[in-house]
Amino acid sequence: MSTDETPTDAEAACFEAGIKFGSLYHQFAGTPIAPESASSLATAMEEAIENQPHCIDVTVDVRTDDLEAELADSTADYTELTGRFLEVEIVVDYEGCTVVTHMAMEDGYPLMKLESIRNR
């Protein structure tokens, strides 16, 4: 077991991927959203986070069914963006090491996960 070593490229790639997820979530959570405005918000989220260093690709899907179900039970015609309406994939490349990460609902919570690490 090693101690206080400098990070590997794979570890740095995972750190960068985490930054992108935290940024995406906390920049956009709370945004007013309705089924009609979901697609422009998803595109803006993708293009905004793709600006960040080492970020190769961001894919945001709004779970429109869940959004419509929530609004059907409500007197309002919009709600606030939160994790249960989102499915997100983010791909980061750091010095040739590629990390794929994913956020989706699991047991009622939006869970951010490392999917794969290539060219470690």
Place this chain on the structure above:
Amino acid sequence: MSTDETPTDAEAACFEAGIKFGSLYHQFAGTPIAPESASSLATAMEEAIENQPHCIDVTVDVRTDDLEAELADSTADYTELTGRFLEVEIVVDYEGCTVVTHMAMEDGYPLMKLESIRNR
């Protein structure tokens, strides 16, 4: 001079217009932005805030010249959204009273202003 009266429709319309401006600014300030992603962010901001009650129309222009000038002086190829890159018009209607509001730079600060109040 009256005291503690209930608000007029015009006053309620101005309050609603202020809510939209504060929402728009503080939801999206800090978003990573580059000239290529400016247009998708502007569209998402418009459609998101138009969801809010009494909001008739939102127009967001990103001052791309200022954005490009800042990036030309920088080693980064994106920056964070802030007021000096934005020009915004928001129109609110409350019980038939229409309020037009505007945000633009004045003396180096983004200033939010009531432009006109119709059908007071």
Place this chain on the structure above:
Amino acid sequence: MSTDETPTDAEAACFEAGIKFGSLYHQFAGTPIAPESASSLATAMEEAIENQPHCIDVTVDVRTDDLEAELADSTADYTELTGRFLEVEIVVDYEGCTVVTHMAMEDGYPLMKLESIRNR
């Protein structure tokens, strides 16, 4: 009925009050919150928004009971800040005209309201 008149001080005060509410809500919605961290967040929200022009006083109460009830039903020990955990009062003074505004739950929604306008 007048058209396109310039705003009165009371209308400007209401606009300013709305800006503060939209700012407070959309800056802090989504913040990770637990009963133990509620008080530091409430204080930060108050002091942050009191910096804004014409803002005399901000009072934020976190509805700790509702927060604890939600966490009791959950496997998580924190959640995200949203309107149903907040009760907020904001006082704005514009050219001697004082506006008191309030946000609280009504019919399941956080409603922002003008309470009173003095020295109109």
Place this chain on the structure above:
Amino acid sequence: MSTDETPTDAEAACFEAGIKFGSLYHQFAGTPIAPESASSLATAMEEAIENQPHCIDVTVDVRTDDLEAELADSTADYTELTGRFLEVEIVVDYEGCTVVTHMAMEDGYPLMKLESIRNR
């Protein structure tokens, strides 16, 4: 060179640390801040992010000198929180693997960095 392996605990710890940094930055960037309100905001940021899973410790220092210097050049008495006013350390523990991360200005940019990884 391995391909598509599952993440190590150290890689997962780095991913979690990145999430905390992105969350902290994009939740609070844009908050109105003055020297008098800096300390309550720093405390709220620390306690909010410490709620997140695997987060052991968050230390936020506001660079008050830089804040005062900016306000001395300005007609305003507050500004918006951005990276150049912040120095942040975040410690994450994932399955016994401890990651220390840091954000500070470097060449005019706020840089988030992995400092050390222990018990890899």
